[in-house]
Amino acid sequence: MLKNALRGCYFVLFLLTPLIFYPKTSELFEFNKIILLYVSTIVLVTLWIILSIQNGKIIFKRTAIDFALLVFLGSQVLSTLFSIDPRTSLLGYYSRFNGGLFSSVCYALLYWVFVSVMEKRDVIHSIKILIISTTVASIWGTLEHFGVSPSCYLITGTVGVDCWVQDVQLRVFATFGQPNWMAAWVVALIPLTWVAFFLRDVFYTKFFVMATLFSTLFTAALLFTKSRSGVLGLLAAGTIFSGMLVVFFLKRVQKGSIKKMTKGVAIPIALLGTVFLIGSPWTPSFFEMTNKDTITQQELVAQATGPALESGGTESGDIRKIVWQGAFNVWRQFPLYGSGVETFALSYYNGRPLAHNQTSEWNFLYNKAHNEYLNYLATTGLVGFISYIILIGTIVVILFPFELISKRGTQQDYSTIRLKTACLSAFVSLLVTNFFGFSVVPTSLLFYMLPAFAIAFQTSKLDHQIHTTKIDMAKKAGIGFVILTGAFLLMQCASYWFADYLFARASAEREANNYANAVDLMNTVVELQPTEALFHAELGSIYADLAKASLEDKETSVLFTDKAVARLDTATTLSPKNVRIIKSVGNSYSDLGDIDPQYLLKMIELTFLLQNLAPTDPSVHYQRSLGYAKIGELQNAIREGEIAVGMKPDYKIARRLLGFLYKENNEIDKAITELEYILTNISPNDVSIQKELETLKKK
Secondary structure, eight states: OHHHHHHHHHHHHHHHTTTOOOTTSSSSSHHHHHHHHHHHHHHHHHHHHHHHHHHTSOOOOOOTTHHHHHHHHHHHHHHHHTOSSHHHHHHOSTTTOTTSHHHHHHHHHHHHHHHHHOOHHHHHHHHHHHHHHHHHHHHHHHHHHTTOOHHHHHHHSOSSSTTOSSOTTTSOOTTTSSHHHHHHHHHHHHHHHHHHTTSSOTTOHHHHHHHHHHHHHHHHHHHHHTOHHHHHHHHHHHHHHHHHHHHHHHHSOOTTHHHHHGGGGHHHHHHHHHHHHHOOSSSOOHHHHHOTTTSOHHHHHHHHTOOSOTTSOSOHHHHHHHHHHHHHHHHHHSTTTOSOTTOHHHHHHHHOOGGGGGSTTTTSOOOSOSSHHHHHHHHHHHHHHHHHHHHHHHHHHHHSOGGGGOSOOOHHHHHHHHHHHHHHHHHHHHHHHHHHSOOOHHHHHHHHHHHHHHHHTTOOTGGGOOOOOOOOHHHHHHHHHHHHHHHHHHHHHHHHHHHHHHHHHHHHHHHTTOHHHHHHHHHHHHHHOTTOHHHHHHHHHHHHHHHHHTTTSHHHHHHHHHHHHHHHHHHHHHOTTOHHHHHHHHHHHHHHTTTOTHHHHHHHHHHHHHHHHOTTOHHHHHHHHHHHHHTTOHHHHHHHHHHHHHHOTTOHHHHHHHHHHHHHTTOHHHHHHHHHHIIIIIOTTOHHHHHHHHHHHTO
């Protein structure tokens, strides 16, 4: 019974991971998937331990990956111990979550439980369930491409795509939250469609047709994401799978083998036909080629070069190169253990190249290196990076079908070869997509489950006999303790999720100017999660707004101000290296400066801390310039403004502030120069700047 429950939990995990999302949390997709991961791991490990207690010994199967996995986990623990932000290292960066120490432990436990309890038939069922869930996601994404979003129907009750800020028709993401995330998952599942229905007999026509249909559907969904890394991953997976399949057939020197092998051409033909009809990030679709009157050559070239920023701007490949250089810079500062697991969003500011200021995403938060390997190098140092490479190498060895080179083989060997070949192809696709991006919950789950599938597939029912011994009082006590521990951990997960749910509600109430409700909700949030700096910063910001709104009632304004300062100070104490938090706190102190100038001094003080953490960020100097201007230190304000525009010449608001400061300092010519620069190089049609310039020239 317990073993059936274990199976059921895995099947639910595989079914829901790519599909689950919830629109009323602060992050719709990854947050709910990570909660599902935590809950599933707690339940599965609890059942596993209870089953071991009933069995009278630990049910554990040793595998070739164990040592590498333990070394990798050890490196993550060390990096967390030396982290610049331990909470982030434990739980992941807030809004990304995956990759924290807790998630890595969960994936490892899921691997160990699976190989210890599951068998061949369970692997087959697992793959089929993964294909079912991916089919739903692929149809979901295809509908989005044609302007019908099931997500919008669930969120707003309408079937259009207007509920998304992103152009989901241009680049679909279905239930994954981002096109590249969806592409990475779909690409990894395509090779599994090539084998999931071949395990019985590779030449059964009905299985062959099913595999062709599923892989074609998944490929179409992949192309609708317009993910270049996804297409490259598919090419890598297809090359490995087809190459090994050719070797497999040639090695089976049987009558009709070559003839049967030619039937396999149907799948690549179907996939190439799909690419021809839909187009790829480098090639136009059949419709675009046959409608040249409506599609301009410029648009075709733009599509062929792949998506940059959907709204226009610096090409994504150029930005990646800059971010990768920043990752190297971070690693040089923390060479051994890195800046801390999943702390890239914090440490990147310190290694951020000055060239980033010249991109359209200069002021965006980069919480990942957009290269999984550089991300590990920067955040976990050489120790973590090398252990991760060793883990990858070990998995590749486990997945490699060495049965291909054996002189003799059984029918079971043939099934194992096919399964391993598919899993290896899928795993390599993950390595490719991770090179240009980063792992998320669904792809990380596959990273650990693919080797688990290959190992468990070679386990028969006879190999997995679990005997239940007599349950005495000691065992009952142990089972009771395990159940209570599991229940406690589940309650912690519920508290974590509920705090985020209330946080999202509070943000909505604040946007609607319902500050009383927002304060009540945020106070509950910080009670549930008292060590999350983001929540304290948000509550402090709300109190600052209330303090400004209560200026006519001095006593009330002072009360709110004191509460704001307390929360803001707590936020910076909890996360003193978090640039995003400190910037938010600085903005709140700037607002409080309208009540009492002493808080402007605190804001300016924070900018010096920010300068140490983010030495190439021009917004720090702009904020300091603004602070100095408010307290009347004109020369200091001008100096900081000049530094800001020196770091980023097209920094419009900084140049406009600098022009105002020059005017106040009676340096009219310099003020005119700043405004003319804006009109000539940044915003030629800015009417307000034109009027200011005309006024200055009359003086």
